[in-house]
Amino acid sequence: MTVADGSERTGDAEARFVWDYARTDERLRALYERGKAAQWNATTDIDWAAGVGTPAQAGLLGPDLPMGRDASPVPPERWAGFQWEFHSWMTSQFLHGEQGALLATGRLVALAPDLDAKFYAAAQAADEARHVEAYARYVDLLGNGYPINPSLRRMLDTVVSESRWDIVFLGMQIIVEGLALAAFRLEHTRSFDPVIAQITRLVAKDEARHVAFGLVALRNVYGELTSGERAEREEFVKEAALLMSRRFRLEEIWERLDVDVRAGTDYALRDQKMIDFRRLMFTKIVTSLAGVGLLTPGVRAHLEQLQLLRTVSRR
Ligand SMILES: [Fe+2]
Ligand SMILES: [Fe+2]
Incomplete structure (x- = not known):
């Protein structure tokens, strides 16, 4: 089936051929050129011999956690162990999120x-x-x-099984990668570990380009949808924001530290430093949503309710 923009869908709409090889989008082409020039090699461009951090270093050299100690259910003598678990958890979620990005971009080639x-x-x-x-x-x-993390898993499942191309872009390039970009930038300035600092510095440069790709690809899309189609995208954004903020309840860490999970999640939800941390994680997402025309009053109200907007007055 040939669709209005000249591309051609396969029978099940899971892939689109494009027969007009001459038509180019200058901004996308420029990003593609930058992407080709900026390739690096994980085998040779990272000094793996510098050694990764240890639990002791996490406590002694690590930056403090984005959580206040006062109301914490973690006993003071186990705070260093908590820092180690948080670092291990964060980098593991980076890994799983990256696999999601790999699968999603594979789909984007087709869609x-x-x-x-x-x-x-x-x-x-x-x-x-x-x-x-x-x-x-x-x-x-x-x-x-x-x-x-189960919430990240749900988010990635939704994105990689989606066949509307703009929602794959929205979920992966704007939301998952927007959060990753904020997290990577924070990590490589804070980390006690020279290897992860190198990895996140290199990865963050790529992610900045990926988010820019999403913004360029979606720049003219949402103004042209019907109100029903727009409402579907708004609902998708709301659900995604909920899932991406839920991952920071840190259930898996509380379980591993033998801290009561309910007390731990309650603390992660209410602690002011943690609220500020989640807001920081969402800053790029919020500006990107505004950039593609999806920071609607409904979406804004939802983000405010989840305490993810930095513009609201604090305390
Ligand atoms: Fe990535
Ligand atoms: Fe990426």
Whole structure:
């Protein structure tokens, strides 16, 4: 079936051919060129011999956690252990999120409606393979990996099974990668571990380009949808924000530390430093949603209710 933009869908709408090889989108093409020039090699560009952090270093050298100690259910003598678990958990979730990005960009090659977007998505898939490679090696060296957080799993499942191309972009490039970009930038300035600092610095540069790709690809999409179609995207954003903020309840860490899970999640939900941390994680997402025209009053109210907007007055 040929659709209005000239691309052609296969029978089950899971892939689109584009027969107009001449039409180019200058901004996407420029990003694709930058992506090709910026390739790095996880095997040789990271000094793996510098050694990964240890539990003792996490406590002694690590930056303090984005959580206040006063109301914490973690006893003071176990705070260093908590720092180690938090670092292990964060880097494990980076790894699982990167695999989600790899699968999602593979789908974007098939689903994107124009050739430049397919080219860029293919280059990004190579970036994501490298990110998975680097984090997998790192988490293996740490020796304290965590399985995927259930909320992140739901988010990734939703994105990789979606066949509306703009929702794949929205979920992966704007939301999952927007949060990852904020987290990576924080991590490489805070980390006690030279290997993870190198990985996150290199990965963050790629992710900034990936988020820019999402913004360019979606820049003219949401103004042209029907109100029903827009409402579906708004609901998707609301659900995604809920899932992405829920992952920071840290249930898996409380379980591993033998802290009462209810007390731990309650603390993660209410602690002011943790609220500020989640807001920081969402800053790029919020500006990107505004950029593509989806920071609607309904979405804004939902983000405010989840305490994810930095513009609201604090305390
Ligand atoms: Fe990535
Ligand atoms: Fe990415």
